[in-house]
Amino acid sequence: MERSHVSPPQSTNHIHRPSNQKCSPCSLRLHALSRKPLASNHPIFQNRFAISLRRTYSTIESKRITIERYPLRANRRTTLPLDTEIIILGAGCAGLSLAVQFQQQLDPPPTLTIIDPKTSFPRDRTWCFWDVHPHPFRHSVRHTWDRWSVHQSGEVVVQKDSQMRYQYLPSDAFYEDARAILDHPNVTFLMGETATDVKETETYAEVHTDKQTLRCKWVFDSRPPDLPATPNNPKDIRILQHFKGIHIKTQQEVFDPTCVRLMDFDVDQSHGIHFLYVLPFSKTEALLEATFFTPQLLEKDAYDVILKQYAEKEFGLTQWELIHEEFGIIPMFTEPFSREIGKRIVGIGTRGGAPKPSTGYAFLPIQQDAEQIAKIFKEGAQGKRDWPALRTKRNTFLDRVFLSYIARHPDKAPGIFFRLFKKTTPQTLLRFLSDTGTLADDLRIMTAMPKWPLILETLLSHQIWWRHS
Numbered sequence: 001m002e003r004s005h006v007s008p009p010q011s012t013n014h015i016h017r018p019s020n021q022k023c024s025p026c027s028l029r030l031h032a033l034s035r036k037p038l039a040s041n042h043p044i045f046q047n048r049f050a051i052s053l054r055r056t057y058s059t060i061e062s063k064r065i066t067i068e069r070y071p072l073r074a075n076r077r078t079t080l081p082l083d084t085e086i087i088i089l090g091a092g093c094a095g096l097s098l099a100v101q102f103q104q105q106l107d108p109p110p111t112l113t114i115i116d117p118k119t120s121f122p123r124d125r126t127w128c129f130w131d132v133h134p135h136p137f138r139h140s141v142r143h144t145w146d147r148w149s150v151h152q153s154g155e156v157v158v159q160k161d162s163q164m165r166y167q168y169l170p171s172d173a174f175y176e177d178a179r180a181i182l183d184h185p186n187v188t189f190l191m192g193e194t195a196t197d198v199k200e201t202e203t204y205a206e207v208h209t210d211k212q213t214l215r216c217k218w219v220f221d222s223r224p225p226d227l228p229a230t231p232n233n234p235k236d237i238r239i240l241q242h243f244k245g246i247h248i249k250t251q252q253e254v255f256d257p258t259c260v261r262l263m264d265f266d267v268d269q270s271h272g273i274h275f276l277y278v279l280p281f282s283k284t285e286a287l288l289e290a291t292f293f294t295p296q297l298l299e300k301d302a303y304d305v306i307l308k309q310y311a312e313k314e315f316g317l318t319q320w321e322l323i324h325e326e327f328g329i330i331p332m333f334t335e336p337f338s339r340e341i342g343k344r345i346v347g348i349g350t351r352g353g354a355p356k357p358s359t360g361y362a363f364l365p366i367q368q369d370a371e372q373i374a375k376i377f378k379e380g381a382q383g384k385r386d387w388p389a390l391r392t393k394r395n396t397f398l399d400r401v402f403l404s405y406i407a408r409h410p411d412k413a414p415g416i417f418f419r420l421f422k423k424t425t426p427q428t429l430l431r432f433l434s435d436t437g438t439l440a441d442d443l444r445i446m447t448a449m450p451k452w453p454l455i456l457e458t459l460l461s462h463q464i465w466w467r468h469s
């Protein structure tokens, strides 16, 4: 792999040192090989740049990496070899979306290394979202709808909007599209390789994998989040959105291909908040998904039983051809995710808190975030400006109060969702759901909710929304 170079700041800290304590790369290398730890007052640590090295020294020492790899000369301008400018951990939705934005926005594009343990790009999920924000994967969208419905207590509300259509993008089409855009010499895919640790110094970041150590300027980390088992703030809400979907083809013409069944709450609510989702591709083909918003998952087979019962009850189906199935868990949490993991290490995707807490939709937030991060690089402001927030404080506040309410009153959730779709226009609701709403939109959303319960919940949940992050 070709190496680029970064220059650490030149030290102005000239220290008189007895000649027998001179630091040369050679002496350091010998020292590392001698397996004796360096004392913290060793001359190597006396200049400004070298102080940052001290932080990584224990790792270097413990892993027996020779210091020869770090061509350090105290009190002299030094260049550090970098393996690549940017490392992206995870070739999933967030990792590939960010890489595509770097590739398309920056001229010349940076050297990128994308690391992922998987070795193929199968259809492992289905992304759906409303067309409220442009994204680079438009020609991978396979189907769109302009009508969607919510069902509750025997009533149905149907919304229609032909501008902000509901889009369907299967992940294999997305992966293929992204990889074609990234098929350039500046992009290296390290597939079948697992990132195990990420560290940083003042001047570079270092990614350890199960095969090697790579150095770069910036790391964007989309590995699955590693949150504590319980939230640090016991008041925080953790709801899991878990679902199983089956894409089926039938002999009978039973589906209405003009309207997405977004949430059908007329199903057993004894496990907690639960609805069925139907994406009809034609009269004979649809994706049926059994979805729950609860703190715990169900037994594996329970989702299949529910899907079978629903297919029979709603569409009279007892057999079908299974085209694809998927299972997902999306966090709907009030606690903040690790966005800025370090100065040079940034959380993206689910790890960075992309899923909208009140709905779990993450595809569009990931696209918007990738676009904003690449823009910061385009303007040369990386490291000088904060990384973009995934949603405004107002959106975060509304999401947290909403989650707190449905966690406290799961039995009321179907009614609240139904009311939102019934009492607001599609434009207002879709902008709210996509975090692009104006203040007026958000006020309309609030007035569509039951007033006094919402005010009470706002007071009761102040400890989870009244904070800085």
Ligand SMILES: Cc1cc2nc3c(=O)[nH]c(=O)nc-3n(C[C@H](O)[C@H](O)[C@H](O)COP(=O)(O)OP(=O)(O)OC[C@H]3O[C@@H](n4cnc5c(N)ncnc54)[C@H](O)[C@@H]3O)c2cc1C
Binding pocket: 089, 090, 091, 092, 093, 094, 095, 115, 116, 117, 118, 124, 125, 126, 127, 128, 129, 193, 194, 195, 196, 222, 223, 224, 326, 327, 328, 329, 330, 348, 349, 350, 351, 355, 360, 361, 362, 363, 364, 366
């Ligand atoms: C089945 C399913 C359906 C969904 N449907 C929708 C939808 O309709 N609309 C919507 O808006 N959102 C949806 N989501 C939510 C969200 O959009 C997706 O989860 C999205 O893929 C999140 O992107 P990500 O990059 O954070 O995670 P992923 O796409 O999962 O990517 C993470 C990557 O990290 C890799 N990785 C893991 N460990 C390591 C490691 N140690 N080192 C390096 N790489 C590693 C993984 O192999 C993976 O490729 C869905 C999620 C699922 C699971």
